[in-house]
Amino acid sequence: MPHFMLPDAGEGLTEAEIVAWRVGVGDTVEVNQVIVEIETAKSLVELPSPWSGVVAAILAEPGTTVAVGAPIVEISTGVDQTTAGPEQDGEDASEAREGGPVLVGYGLRGPAEPRARTDQAPPVPASPAPVVRTPHALAKPPIRKLARDLGIDLDTVTPTGPGGIVTREDLLAHVTRAEARTLATYPGDEPWLASGVVSPDGRQTRVPVRSVRKRTAEAMVASAFTAPHVTVFHTVDVTATMRLVDRLRSDPEFSGTRVTPLLIAAKALLLAVKRHPEINASWDEAAREIVYKHYVNLGIAATTPRGLVVPNIKDAHRLGLHDLALALADLTATARAGQTSAADQADGTITVTNVGVFGIDSGTPILNPGEAAILAFGSVARKPWVHKGKIKPRQVTQLSLSFDHRLVDGELGSRVLADVAAVLADPSRGLVWG
Amino acid sequence: MSDDAGGPLSEVGLVQMLTTTGERVPHPDLDLYAAELDADALRAMYRDLVLARRFDREATALQRQGELALFAPAEGQEGAQIGSAHALRPQDHVFPSYREHGVGLVRGVDATQILRLFRGVDHGGWDPTAHGFHLYTLVVGSHTLHATGYAMGLARDGLVGTGRPERDAAVVVYFGDGATAQGDVHEAMVFASVNTAPLVFFCQNNQWAISVPTTRQAVVPIADRAPGLGIPSVRVDGNDVVACYAVTRWALERARSGLGPVFVEALTYRMGAHTTSDDPTRYRDAAEEQRWRERDPIDRLHAHLTASGQLPQVFLDEIETAADALGEKLRTEVRALGRASTSGMFDHVYATEHAQVSADACGRGTR
Numbered sequence: 027m028p029h030f031m032l033p034d035a036g037e038g039l040t041e042a043e044i045v046a047w048r049v050g051v052g053d054t055v056e057v058n059q060v061i062v063e064i065e066t067a068k069s070l071v072e073l074p075s076p077w078s079g080v081v082a083a084i085l086a087e088p089g090t091t092v093a094v095g096a097p098i099v100e101i102s103t104g105v106d107q108t109t110a111g112p113e114q115d116g117e118d119a120s121e122a123r124e125g126g127p128v129l130v131g132y133g134l135r136g137p138a139e140p141r142a143r144t145d146q147a148p149p150v151p152a153s154p155a156p157v158v159r160t161p162h163a164l165a166k167p168p169i170r171k172l173a174r175d176l177g178i179d180l181d182t183v184t185p186t187g188p189g190g191i192v193t194r195e196d197l198l199a200h201v202t203r204a205e206a207r208t209l210a211t212y213p214g215d216e217p218w219l220a221s222g223v224v225s226p227d228g229r230q231t232r233v234p235v236r237s238v239r240k241r242t243a244e245a246m247v248a249s250a251f252t253a254p255h256v257t258v259f260h261t262v263d264v265t266a267t268m269r270l271v272d273r274l275r276s277d278p279e280f281s282g283t284r285v286t287p288l289l290i291a292a293k294a295l296l297l298a299v300k301r302h303p304e305i306n307a308s309w310d311e312a313a314r315e316i317v318y319k320h321y322v323n324l325g326i327a328a329t330t331p332r333g334l335v336v337p338n339i340k341d342a343h344r345l346g347l348h349d350l351a352l353a354l355a356d357l358t359a360t361a362r363a364g365q366t367s368a369a370d371q372a373d374g375t376i377t378v379t380n381v382g383v384f385g386i387d388s389g390t391p392i393l394n395p396g397e398a399a400i401l402a403f404g405s406v407a408r409k410p411w412v413h414k415g416k417i418k419p420r421q422v423t424q425l426s427l428s429f430d431h432r433l434v435d436g437e438l439g440s441r442v443l444a445d446v447a448a449v450l451a452d453p454s455r456g457l458v459w460g
Numbered sequence: 461m462s463d464d465a466g467g468p469l470s471e472v473g474l475v476q477m478l479t480t481t482g483e484r485v486p487h488p489d490l491d492l493y494a495a496e497l498d499a500d501a502l503r504a505m506y507r508d509l510v511l512a513r514r515f516d517r518e519a520t521a522l523q524r525q526g527e528l529a530l531f532a533p534a535e536g537q538e539g540a541q542i543g544s545a546h547a548l549r550p551q552d553h554v555f556p557s558y559r560e561h562g563v564g565l566v567r568g569v570d571a572t573q574i575l576r577l578f579r580g581v582d583h584g585g586w587d588p589t590a591h592g593f594h595l596y597t598l599v600v601g602s603h604t605l606h607a608t609g610y611a612m613g614l615a616r617d618g619l620v621g622t623g624r625p626e627r628d629a630a631v632v633v634y635f636g637d638g639a640t641a642q643g644d645v646h647e648a649m650v651f652a653s654v655n656t657a658p659l660v661f662f663c664q665n666n667q668w669a670i671s672v673p674t675t676r677q678a679v680v681p682i683a684d685r686a687p688g689l690g691i692p693s694v695r696v697d698g699n700d701v702v703a704c705y706a707v708t709r710w711a712l713e714r715a716r717s718g719l720g721p722v723f724v725e726a727l728t729y730r731m732g733a734h735t736t737s738d739d740p741t742r743y744r745d746a747a748e749e750q751r752w753r754e755r756d757p758i759d760r761l762h763a764h765l766t767a768s769g770q771l772p773q774v775f776l777d778e779i780e781t782a783a784d785a786l787g788e789k790l791r792t793e794v795r796a797l798g799r800a801s802t803s804g805m806f807d808h809v810y811a812t813e814h815a816q817v818s819a820d821a822c823g824r825g826t827r
Contacts, residue, residue, distance in 0.1 A: 030525070031526055032526075033523070033524060033525060033526025033527075034526065034529070035523070035524060035736060035737075036736070036737040037529070037530055037735075037737045057787075057791070058517075058518075058521045058787075068737060068738060068739060069733075069737075069738060069739025069741075069742070070739060070741070071524065071736075071739075072524070073524045073525070074521040074524050074525060075525075076525040076527075076791075
């Protein structure tokens with residue numbers, strides 16, 4: 027007794043919903059008599075009976091969604107007949123569909139779906155099964171087509187486009203991550219970067235070097251491989267500086283400014299430069315000359331959302347502590363807002379990098395290109411320290427100074443660092459040297 | 461129909477020789493070309509109209525029964541197809557799109573063979589040379605270029621303008637209103653025009669390019685485009701089988717005699733879906749369909765022949781029997797077509813053996 031299988035009434039449809047039966051069990055039907063109305067993803071369609079006979083059984087109730095190829099009705103014809111459309115020839119059915127349907131009037135589709143993709147939906151069961159409908163993802167037609175070509179369910183893609191639409195980038199990123207997830211051999215090895223291209227084996231993500239990162243790399247390579255770096259270190263008791271910071275913070279003169287240990291360190295460096303102006307210089311390879319600057323453009327290394335930038339405070343040597351505090355706050359705010367300009371970073375003469383904010387003791391900083399020295403200011407922490415003959419908990423930090431040995435000898439570099447330390451150990455030094 | 465005289469659906473200048481009620485109206489220029497349409501000829505047309513419609517409905521049902529992957533119904537357009545096809549001579553060659561089932565049947569193509577493509581068995585089961593009827597082209601508009609090239613070839617072979625009716629040949633290319641928005645069609649018209657190709661561009665304007673109406677494809681009648689490219693054009697009532705015959709015959713005789721291409725715009729209506737994959741109720745209303753149903757080409761010829769007592773019941777019974785037989789034949793033979801063998805795809809890539817194709821065939825395995 028033949029079963030009528032649900033046909034693909036569209037092109038490449040996989041399922042349809044039974045809307046209404048026009049016949050009941052026991053009814054006599056003629057060839058091509060409409061027996062059931064179905065709704066596909068595209069349209070309402072009436073299905074005609076392939077045979078004349080008597081309806082023996084209805085196998086799918088109205089409202090259920092049925093997979094293409096599943097039996098929906100049994101018709102007693104009195105003759106042994108079977109229906110076997112082009113889509114239902116058993117093992118060959120999947121291969122018959124391999125190339126995907128061509129919609130008449132729409133032209134050819136893109137490449138066929140890859141067969142080995144593992145994140146595809148499982149095969150539709152060959153029996154009537156209710157399907158849960160989810161809200162549809164938003165995407166423009168070319169992206170929908172691309173998703174179809176790639177075998178990706180758009181609903182699984184995280185949208186980032188305006189109005190929550192899935193963009194081409196979203197889709198491609200989803201594909202590479204999905205592929206990488208499939209390939210990852212150990213839990214946690216999946217890619218964690220939102221951008222970049224995941225390697226075919228899923229174990230690496232490659233991100234193009236752009237903008238700030240690119241400039242930083244070029245500057246650091248240029249500096250590290252042209253200027254022979256020497257770094258000297260000095261550990262110093264900055265308890266007096268920390269007390270000064272506290273006092274200044276409550277000083278009405280400094281209201282509206284931000285007083286930090288870095289401010290005092292910057293001032294200490296300016297005082298050291300004043301005593302040893304040869305440190306404030308640069309090496310001109312082309313002219314084979316050393317350029318000594320009569321001004322100090324004090325660079326401050328700053329971490330920003332876009333990466334490392336080194337803006338400088340122009341003519342910092344002219345600024346009193348109050349104005350220096352304002353300039354430092356202004357520079358920091360501009361950098362954090364990502365608005366540091368090229369001019370802000372140009373023509374620096376010497377730099378301070380505050381590695382202490384990361385809780386780090388010290389480091390061997392690389393010179394900002396065109397400068398001869400850079401001071402690293404470490405973290406300030408209470409440590410046991412010999413003070414007035416006794417071990418006392420004191421606020422201690424470590425300073426390091428990298429310098430260009432082409433024009434700065436160990437003696438000069440050491441004296442500069444010692445002077446910075448001296449001011450931080452006893453800020454009243456500043457009165458003597460200011 | 462729109463009353464807008466300047467619009468693409470304008471009926472101004474439309475050739476009509478059989479009114480919607482079946483009344484034969486004279487035409488000063490074209491009566492000459494309809495002179496041979498005696499009662500037998502009209503009955504032959506009527507028979508073809510009915511069989512074409514039965515073919516259409518049967519194929520649509522077979523698709524709904526899962527026997528065809530797809531079908532592009534032509535119901536409503538039989539007048540344009542049967543009328544124009546009857547104007548062809550055996551030596552003429554037709555380039556159809558994918559909806560010219562009526563033309564194919566008139567050209568003697570076996571009905572089952574037409575459905576091989578739609579079942580996905582192969583690209584078409586007939587010999588284009590034997591029937592003067594090319595294989596279907598699913599790519600919209602591209603075959604107008606093939607047809608132009610073929611027509612230019614006829615001229616170079618000396619098969620045009622010799623004055624020998626049994627020898628001179630021409631080409632008809634069928635396409636739709638939607639295709640006229642394609643670059644290919646315009647390129648074909650330019651080439652056909654400057655090369656004086658013996659080619660009839662037969663546009664069945666069925667009002668809908670899938671879901672896009674003609675009014676969104678053109679702001680002037682589609683036929684009005686052709687004169688700008690140097691091709692005379694004519695608009696004909698596409699549901700008037702007599703007018704379609706006469707106009708096409710005029711155009712073909714002109715082309716065969718070496719006077720170059722003609723553009724025919726036949727105003728008709730696709731009563732069904734674009735293909736079985738779409739749902740016309742989503743983009744057009746029932747009232748529009750009803751207006752066109754009243755202009756049905758079969759009803760019109762039926763009324764004309766009945767009024768003059770030329771449609772005896774015995775003839776109608778004979779057609780009915782033939783149509784039933786056609787339906788039975790299609791249901792049986794289409795199911796027996798089986799499905800395509802995978803290796804078959806390599807068989808007709810090149811006319812002669814080709815190393816790469818042979819290698820692909822081997823790598824693919826034989827079945």
